[in-house]
Amino acid sequence: MRTRAIPTLAAVWLGVVMIPLAGCNRQSNPVQATKDNQGNTEVHVDGQKVDQNVDKANQEFKAAGEQLKDGAQQAGEQLKEGADQAGAAIQRGTEKFQEKVEPVAKRMINDASLTAQVKSRLAGDPAINALYVDVDTSNGRVTLSGKVGLPDQKTAAEKIARETPGVVDVVNKLQVTGASSPPPAGQ
Numbered sequence: 001m002r003t004r005a006i007p008t009l010a011a012v013w014l015g016v017v018m019i020p021l022a023g024c025n026r027q028s029n030p031v032q033a034t035k036d037n038q039g040n041t042e043v044h045v046d047g048q049k050v051d052q053n054v055d056k057a058n059q060e061f062k063a064a065g066e067q068l069k070d071g072a073q074q075a076g077e078q079l080k081e082g083a084d085q086a087g088a089a090i091q092r093g094t095e096k097f098q099e100k101v102e103p104v105a106k107r108m109i110n111d112a113s114l115t116a117q118v119k120s121r122l123a124g125d126p127a128i129n130a131l132y133v134d135v136d137t138s139n140g141r142v143t144l145s146g147k148v149g150l151p152d153q154k155t156a157a158e159k160i161a162r163e164t165p166g167v168v169d170v171v172n173k174l175q176v177t178g179a180s181s182p183p184p185a186g187q
Contacts, residue, residue: 075108111137114166118142121160128153128160133174134159149178 030049034042075133115137133146140162148154158172 037106072167078167087097102136107139110166111139114142116139118161118164118167121164122157125156128157133157140166141171142167142169143173145173147175149176151176 026094030046030053032044032046036042036045115135118135118137119130119133122128122133122135128148133144134147136143136145142164144161145158148157153171154174157168157174160168161170161172
């Protein structure tokens with residue numbers, strides 16, 4: 001019984017192995033299994049058909065490989081094109097950002113510089129108590145706010161701000177907390 005099982009097992013194994021090589025739509029099968037009069041299975045393998053089927057399968061595998069290669073190449077080209085487009089869009093966005101931000105940044109730096117210059121010049125004038133004067137600058141327009149003791153100090157602070165190079169305009173919101181200077185005697 002053991003000796004009959006080995007050829008049967010070999011035939012089944014060979015049939016299973018050959019099915020993919022033979023293909024489902026093949027008209028001629030290289031493996032034929034028949035039973036003799038006593039019920040024994042006989043397996044016949046046509047080597048020439050097996051070789052033909054293997055050659056055909058190799059050709060189909062090669063064609064499929066070429067299709068995969070072409071598809072991968074096309075996908076790679078599309079990815080490269082997409083990456084190039086994304087890179088160009090990023091570059092355009094960066095340029096637009098620079099066009100919009102750079103002038104704003106320059107203006108902010110210029111405004112900060114003007115504020116510092118006006119404060120420095122106010123601090124250098126002994127007649128003005130610059131500790132109580134706030135200076136804000138926007139687009140070259142200087143706004144003075146805070147408190148001064150005398151009307152002359154308010155006028156002097158505005159004059160100093162107007163004479164600072166780069167100042168476009170001055171808005172004087174300084175509040176006078178003291179009295180005006182008395183008129184000279186005899187008038």
